[in-house]
Amino acid sequence: MSGVIDKIKERLKDFRRPGYYKEFDHHYAIVIDVDRCNGCEACVVSCYAENNLPVVGEQGCEDNRVFNWLRIERYIEGEYPDVKVKFIPVMCQQCDAAPCEIGCPVYATYHNQDGLNVQVYNRCVGTFTCATYCPYDVRRFNWFSYKWDKPLDEQLNPDVTVREMGVMEKCTFCIQRIRGVNDKAKDGKRKVKDGEIQTACAQSCPTGAITFGDLMDPESKVSKLAASKRGYKLFENLETKPSVIYLKRVMD
Amino acid sequence: MILKKLVILAAVFFVAFVIGYGIDAALRTDLDPVQPIKFSHKIHAGTNEIPCQFCHIYAERSRVSGVPNVQRCMGCHKIIKTESPEIKKLTAYWDKREPIPWTKVHNLPDYVYFPHKRHIRAGRKCADCHGDIASMDRVRRVSSLQMGWCLQCHKKYDVKNGQACWTCHI
Structure with a gap:
């Protein structure tokens, strides 16, 4: 196993020079306080509504074609009186050293100036390589061109592409919202305030477990939370350098 | 043997031409x-x-x-040139309360x-x-x-x- 990881690290060095992501304009990140998450899945629902995700139904779930860009993982420890439950929301980690970017044969996934790992739908040819390389299992594939029933197509978000068959997709950190706020700030000739941009999941979280912000700004709420002692990242040993930071659950 | 190859080559070029022409025509038909x-x-x-x-x-x-919505058109055309047949079409859409397709x-x-x-x-x-x-x-x-x-x-x-x-x- 470690041999494989070393090989991947070697390939990463060839692909991108180290620290290239520090030269970008922004470094958007999400901090998730696992201590506050109670697993209500409101974020999942809002993600479906915001990003035009199709609902695949029972058979689709059985075939592993479910479209949750954001999922809640459950960890249950212990026997009945002493049960400890942990919920971890997992979305695309927007890794700085993303393994999926090495794999793609057509460069449909790359890093843009917002410091986000992005997926270009109309360039994607659907080789599935990125999904295979992704250690977090967050990429979703369009097996069909999904259709919405008559009244439901009215609720599609006009700012987001409705993806077609044969295209890989994943969490975008709600790029359309980032775009919208940046647009407004540009019109007002001012800088974007901290906390002005909110992803759909952060907005809908009832306990405020999810915080979105710019890590490049040292005064932002996210930077302060990220410096917390409880902070950790998923699969840190793979050195993918995720942009999603989790704050550990404290259990007595 | 060479003849056979030539025929195949010609066929391939013909098919490519037909497909290319079709795509080009599809892109250009609805210019106006x-x-x-x-x-x-x-x-x-x-x-x-x-x-x-x-x-x-x-x-x-x-x-x-x-x-522009029909109301914007009617803003002027309630008064201007109401007798023209094209404006009458517009007034019909206005009376039916329908958008112009x-x-x-x-x-x-x-x-x-x-x-x-x-x-x-x-x-x-x-x-x-x-x-x-x-x-x-x-x-x-x-x-x-x-x-x-x-x-x-x-x-x-x-x-x-x-x-x-x-x-x-x-």
Whole structure:
């Protein structure tokens, strides 16, 4: 196993020079306080509504074609009186050293100036390589061109592409919202305030477990939370350098 | 043997030509579709010199420039030229309370994010992309609206992040 990881690290060095992501304009990140998450899945629902995700139904779930860009993982420890439950929301980690970017044969996934790992739908040819390389299992594939029933197509978000068959997709950190706020700030000739941009999941979280912000700004709420002692990242040993930071659950 | 190869080669070229011709024709057919009402931009924007954004009001403040609603047309045509047969068609739509089913001339695919606002505020003129609309009776698409055509300008004016994929494809 470690041999494989070393090989991947070697390939990463060839692909991108180290620290290239520090030269970008922004470094958007999400901090998730696992201590506050109670697993209500409101974020999942809002993600479906915001990003035009199709609902695949029972058979689709059985075939592993479910479209949750954001999922809640459950960890249950212990026997009945002493049960400890942990919920971890997992979305695309927007890794700085993303393994999926090495794999793609057509460069449909790359890093843009917002410091986000992005997926270009109309360039994607659907080789599935990125999904295979992704250690977090967050990429979703369009097996069909999904259709919405008559009244439901009215609720599609006009700012987001409705993806077609044969295209890989994943969490975008709600790029359309980032775009919208940046647009407004540009019109007002001012800088974007901290906390002005909110992803759909952060907005809908009832306990405020999810915080979105710019890590490049040292005064932002996210930077302060990220410096917390409880902070950790998923699969840190793979050195993918995720942009999603989790704050550990404290259990007595 | 050589003859056989030549025949196969000719066949392949023929098929490629037919497919290429079909694609080309499909891209070029609807350059100037026939509209339900013979609306003339030449009269409105040319002769009468009405500015574009008098009717397409959202161009400066939204992603779409906006097709003017029937009320905007009727604002003038309740009084002006009410006897003309084309205006009578317009009045019929107004009485039925229905939108006019215009055919879209400049149609971008769903995966293209094109804000009119950003382009207008950067000082681009409508005519840069839409051509000299003021001289057209029926609107004709003059630009290819292909990605290479967009990038020409993005390169020329050195747009910030103008050549990153996700600037337009989100």
